[in-house]
Amino acid sequence: MIVDDSAVIRGLLTRALESDPQISIAASVQNGKIAVSTLERQKVDVVVLDIEMPVMDGMTALPLIIKTQPGVKVIMASTLTLKNAEISMQALQAGAADYIPKPTSTGSISTAGDFKRELTEKVKALGLAARGGTQAPVAVPAQTTASDTVVAKPVSAKRPIQLRPMPTMIPDIIAIGSSTGGPQALFEVMKSLSGKVTQPILITQHMPATFTKLLAEHISRVSGMTCNEATDGEAIVGGQAYVAPGDYHMVLEAEGGNKVIRLTQDPPENFCRPSVDPMLRSLSKIYGPKLLVIILTGMGSDGQRGSEVVTAAGGAVVAQDEATSVVWGMPGAVASDGLCSAVLPLKEIGPQVLKLVMRSAA
Structure with a gap:
């Protein structure tokens, strides 16, 4: 599930993720309140959660998301500012699994190979972990x-x-x-x-x-x-x-x-x-x-x-x-x-x- 107040960003993130055949978007919503409500009805493995949003921001939504679906993996997404980096660090301590800094322009989300690779790899790795992982050595x-x-x-x-x-x-x-x-x-x-x-x-x-x-x-x-x-x-x-x-x-x-x-x-x-x-x-x-x-x-x-x-x-x-x-x-x-x-x-x-x-x- 993608949670971001910008419809443009949601669309770009959706296209970047769905370019990988192993990933499907369960929902795309504009704030934390709708995200929590959606999770009450629909099971997801990974939530890509924006920090700054109206109605309910990412930090407010984070504990509610984890409470609503224990085991869900949350990736905090934000522009790379000192303030947002500090909030992301707090989010990791509060239960977020990872973070990803959003590119500085919307165009680079769809064209930046490194960002697309990092985002898809993190979503796949965390999605696998949310489902219990694979057979591993003991x-x-x-x-x-x-x-x-x-x-x-x-x-x-x-x-x-x-x-x-x-x-x-x-x-x-x-x-x-x-x-x-x-x-x-x-x-x-x-x-x-x-x-x-x-x-x-x-x-x-x-x-x-x-x-x-x-x-x-x-x-x-x-x-x-x-x-x-x-x-x-x-x-x-x-x-x-x-x-x-x-x-x-x-x-x-x-x-x-x-x-x-x-x-x-x-x-x-x-x-x-x-x-x-x-x-x-x-x-x-x-x-x-x-x-x-x-x-x-x-x-x-x-x-x-x-x-x-x-x-x-x-x-x-x-x-x-x-x-x-x-x-x-x-x-x-x-x-x-x-x-x-x-x-x-x-x-x-x-x-x-x-x-x-x-x-x-x-």
Whole structure:
């Protein structure tokens, strides 16, 4: 269902979405009040919800939509202003699954390939999640034989995940990658780690520039940990977190005794900039087996190739499980590829990380 007060925008969004044969528009309405009324009579998987509308705006409608149809996935759509970015961040905390910044002109909605691709992919991924997803691997404990081969115990008809042994080396740095549903997951993990880890934390979340600065501010607010949008050339400090700015890859370089952040506009990877993969490659080169990676909810497979490099160097990867992920794309990719030492519910990730990074104090 599309909810926008502009008939022109509704029409353009409808044509963009219906160009994909896997998507059909159940309803197209002009404000939140009509949206809620429509949902009382008609089942939908995904709602694309505008923020600024007369009668009932998007933020007012959001909790009513979720209450009317529990399980429905809501994508907030807005023009990319600082005010709307802040409202979108609040909407994510209030239960929205994702957001998408609308192009600045109506013409670019129908002609901008990147916007059309992002919109259709998000709608399809969230629609699949709303319907319960697909058959996915099941994480099961691994056994280590005398030859150090990891064998997964088959416990269901689903293909089991092969888990790697957890490395014994204490990590010197933590890297987190996330996308769809990522802000909510990041808030949960960072609250668990705040004030308890001495390692620096580098975060790549798929977001445009206006959003990443706000994301860092929200992480600081909800966790109490110092978290900033990264700047080029700054040396990382233990116990602090750094968010990759929108439209820049964030990588790390060793300069003398310091580890320095570099921001690049190298080509997008996995259709993303920032992308998780370049961050992981750069960190693995410096830290080797002393790198701990966390892959949280998100569509696509960004982080998979980087995690291959990480595990080859002896580092560890922990992924969010399917049940607690908004979209089990990124974590599912690393889990299914046998790159993880643990696949956990969201609320167990922080405590598990603390066990790993605080073993030296035990």
